[in-house]
Amino acid sequence: xxxxxxxxxxxxxxxxxxxxxxxxxxxxxxxxxxxxxxxxxxxxxxxxxxxxxxxxxxxxxxxxxxxxxxxxxxxxxxxxxxxxxxxxxxxxxxxxxxxxxxxxxxxxxxxxxxxxxxxxxxxxxxxxxxxxxxxxxxxxxxxxxxxxxxxxxxxxxxxxxxxxxxxxxxxxxxxxxxxxxxxxxxxxxxxxxxxxxxxxxxxxxxxxxxxxxxxxxxxxxxxxxxxxxxxxxxxxxxxxxxxxxxxxxxxxxxxxxxxxxxxxxxxxxxxxxxxxxxxxxxxx
Amino acid sequence: xxxxxxxxxxxxxxxxxxxxxxxxxxxxxxxxxxxxxxxxxxxxxxxxxxxxxxxxxxxxxxxxxxxxxxxxxxxxxxxxxxxxxxxxxxxxxxxxxxxxxxxxxxxxxxxxxxxxxxxxxxxxxxxxxxxxxxxxxxxxxxxxxxxxxxxxxxxxxxxxxxxxxxxxxxxxxxxxxxxxxxxxxxxxxxxxxxxxxxxxxxxxxxxxxxxxxxxxxxxxxxxxxxxxxxxxxxxxxxxxxxxxxxxxxxxxxxxxxxxxxxxxxxxxxxxxxxxxxxxxxxxxxxxxxxxxx
Numbered sequence: 001x002x003x004x005x006x007x008x009x010x011x012x013x014x015x016x017x018x019x020x021x022x023x024x025x026x027x028x029x030x031x032x033x034x035x036x037x038x039x040x041x042x043x044x045x046x047x048x049x050x051x052x053x054x055x056x057x058x059x060x061x062x063x064x065x066x067x068x069x070x071x072x073x074x075x076x077x078x079x080x081x082x083x084x085x086x087x088x089x090x091x092x093x094x095x096x097x098x099x100x101x102x103x104x105x106x107x108x109x110x111x112x113x114x115x116x117x118x119x120x121x122x123x124x125x126x127x128x129x130x131x132x133x134x135x136x137x138x139x140x141x142x143x144x145x146x147x148x149x150x151x152x153x154x155x156x157x158x159x160x161x162x163x164x165x166x167x168x169x170x171x172x173x174x175x176x177x178x179x180x181x182x183x184x185x186x187x188x189x190x191x192x193x194x195x196x197x198x199x200x201x202x203x204x205x206x207x208x209x210x211x212x213x214x215x216x217x218x219x220x221x222x223x224x225x226x227x228x229x230x231x232x233x234x235x236x237x238x239x240x241x242x243x244x245x246x247x248x249x250x251x252x253x254x255x256x257x258x259x260x261x262x263x264x265x266x267x268x269x270x271x272x273x274x275x276x277x278x279x280x281x282x283x284x
Numbered sequence: 285x286x287x288x289x290x291x292x293x294x295x296x297x298x299x300x301x302x303x304x305x306x307x308x309x310x311x312x313x314x315x316x317x318x319x320x321x322x323x324x325x326x327x328x329x330x331x332x333x334x335x336x337x338x339x340x341x342x343x344x345x346x347x348x349x350x351x352x353x354x355x356x357x358x359x360x361x362x363x364x365x366x367x368x369x370x371x372x373x374x375x376x377x378x379x380x381x382x383x384x385x386x387x388x389x390x391x392x393x394x395x396x397x398x399x400x401x402x403x404x405x406x407x408x409x410x411x412x413x414x415x416x417x418x419x420x421x422x423x424x425x426x427x428x429x430x431x432x433x434x435x436x437x438x439x440x441x442x443x444x445x446x447x448x449x450x451x452x453x454x455x456x457x458x459x460x461x462x463x464x465x466x467x468x469x470x471x472x473x474x475x476x477x478x479x480x481x482x483x484x485x486x487x488x489x490x491x492x493x494x495x496x497x498x499x500x501x502x503x504x505x506x507x508x509x510x511x512x513x514x515x516x517x518x519x520x521x522x523x524x525x526x527x528x529x530x531x532x533x534x535x536x537x538x539x540x541x542x543x544x545x546x547x548x549x550x551x552x553x554x555x556x557x558x559x560x561x562x563x564x565x566x567x568x569x570x571x572x573x574x575x576x577x
Contacts, residue, residue, distance in 0.1 A: 041465035081479040086438035
């Protein structure tokens with residue numbers, strides 16, 4: 001079966017995401033935290049930004065034409081400063097309690113392994129931005145890492161049978177997943193995620209990193225670079241599962257821009273798996 | 285431009301002998317532009333006495349701008365008499381609610397329900413229109429330009445800047461300056477501080493140079509720590525905003541409902557003692573007060 005990338009598909013995909021379930025533990029955490037009038041804003045941010053579905057839905061709302069905030073809200077913290085704590089808190093509650101579809105799960109890409117991969121890539125992208133590129137504001141790199149594979153979660157939820165076949169084929173052939181996605185579905189998860197992010201008017205740099213992290217090159221933005229490199233590091237460290245059997249290595253330009261090779265980054269990566277485990281325990 | 289205060293009290297009407305000088309009605313400001321358009325900022329209980337003065341001017345076209353949907357800013361709306369009289373036009377502007385997705389229409393609809401009010405929306409005889417605003421997008425009212433600016437409150441709150449014939453006014457609605465949710469030793473502290481500075485900067489840019497600023501000064505500095513996060517400013521934060529934005533005249537409003545006239549004047553005097561910069565006239569907003577410039 002080939003999914004055609006027509007306008008109807010795009011609309012259906014976008015509408016389906018509305019009913020996508022947030023992760024169960026983050027829903028539970030949001031409900032119990034917000035029952036306390038003095039709930040800590042820091043803790044609230046932590047839970048929201050550990051859940052790709054909740055983060056995506058909040059960024060979608062804040063950046064939508066509804067607000068016209070010049071489409072540049074790239075992190076949960078940024079949303080908090082713009083909309084205020086109580087509004088973000090109530091958005092999270094409404095996302096947590098909205099009638100969502102039951103979560104689909106396929107053994108080819110269990111959501112727990114997907115979440116580990118997303119959180120590890122988010123944490124790693126932020127660390128690369130801070131410690132290797134020496135950038136000041138790195139929270140949007142976390143978000144870019146968290147959402148880089150959002151298209152996969154959408155495929156698993158809405159095209160589980162087709163996507164299971166695609167994942168199996170990539171595994172059997174040991175081929176890069178985007179190639180099989182193109183052959184069998186006519187669209188990569190990166191493109192699907194980017195299209196959704198685009199229709200929700202997320203910041204252009206975030207859309208670009210979702211779309212092009214699979215094809216990072218020397219002209220790529222810092223954000224695309226940190227996400228692509230983090231993706232490789234996390235796969236090499238065997239943290240979670242992205243469904244893509246192809247691990248790869250840093251390319252020359254990556255080594256040059258980061259000032260380190262893959263082994264060098266891994267050697268400096270202390271306690272990544274503990275940090276990811278802590279975050280994961282909050283949402284799942 | 286003419287500005288008259290009809291309600292300067294925060295949260296809940298507070299009538300009585302001890303608040304009679306400054307007044308007990310909740311937020312409502314009447315603005316007449318130089319080309320004769322009527323702009324009403326918020327529809328707290330102060331809109332009822334304002335409505336009485338409009339009876340002789342009918343038919344009227346009132347442009348009501350709602351800063352936010354909290355009760356003390358909408359409660360007088362069903363008592364805005366021109367709504368009931370054919371020939372009047374009432375245009376209601378404000379923000380949509382991001383959580384429910386509901387438009388500004390809800391601020392009237394929700395009040396005109398059988399159980400809470402005897403008249404239904406369909407029984408109102410004026411021509412009514414609702415316009416949901418987007419932050420930063422100005423609307424023209426005659427020759428005046430009204431610009432909504434996203435402030436900080438527990439619900440979406442638009443401050444409004446009105447520019448008309450070279451004169452200008454900014455009303456904050458309810459506003460608490462954003463504060464850092466992280467501790468200085470946290471990794472995220474500096475990043476969050478940068479976001480706050482950007483937001484404060486964009487608000488200051490909109491307030492900059494206005495002739496008149498009307499700002500939410502609910503609390504004193506000593507009261508504030510217990511009220512942090514409630515969405516209101518202090519005497520000091522309002523004065524600082526006015527000074528930074530080089531405003532000519534500042535009116536402090538949203539008086540705390542338990543503060544009587546004497547206490548209000550006392551805390552105001554105290555806050556003035558701390559001023560370091562001069563150049564801006566500061567007064568407490570008072571019900572009935574007319575400002576013309």
